[in-house]
Amino acid sequence: MAERDPEAVRRFVERFASDMVEAGMQRMPSRVFGALIGSDTGRLTAAELAETLQASPAAISGAVRYLAQVHMVRREREPGSRRDLYVVDSDIWYETLLDRDRVIARWRKSLEEGIEALGADTPAGERLAITLAFFDFVGEEMEGFRARWQVRKAELLAARRS
Secondary structure, eight states, X not given: OOOOOHHHHHHHHHHHHHHHHHTTOOHHHHHHHHHHHTSSXXXXXXXXXXXXXXXXXHHHHHHHHHHHHTTSSEEEEOTTSSXXXXXXXXXXXXXXXXXXXXXXXXXXXHHHHHHHHHOTTSHHHHHHHHHHHHHHHHHHHHHHHHHHHHHHHHHHHHHHHO
């Protein structure tokens, strides 16, 4: 495997983090996520993250806590050690979309209650009904999307291995 330019890696992490900040994520969780997704193993300890990002242990702790809460990383115990590893999986974006599916299911229930409370024939009720219809449409499309992604992923992995 070729040696990496540490400066190029640092620039990637910071650029990716900036992109995520622009999309609404906090800066330190974005940097931690960038460092994890850019590592070969996809798993780093808090100390490795702090060293890589030149950040305090407290900043790393808060960032990984946030990322774990939104299911973008998971914590594992390092075998034979008391240290935690923070892990990002290759399928993180797929898993994140599935997690959003669960959130949308909760929103759907609230929208249904809102339509009933506001009245389906009011402008607010109509707006909620259109939002609900959009979520239904997205849910229907997601089923096909998930199936197509599994096929595409298998093809990509087979091509990389050959």
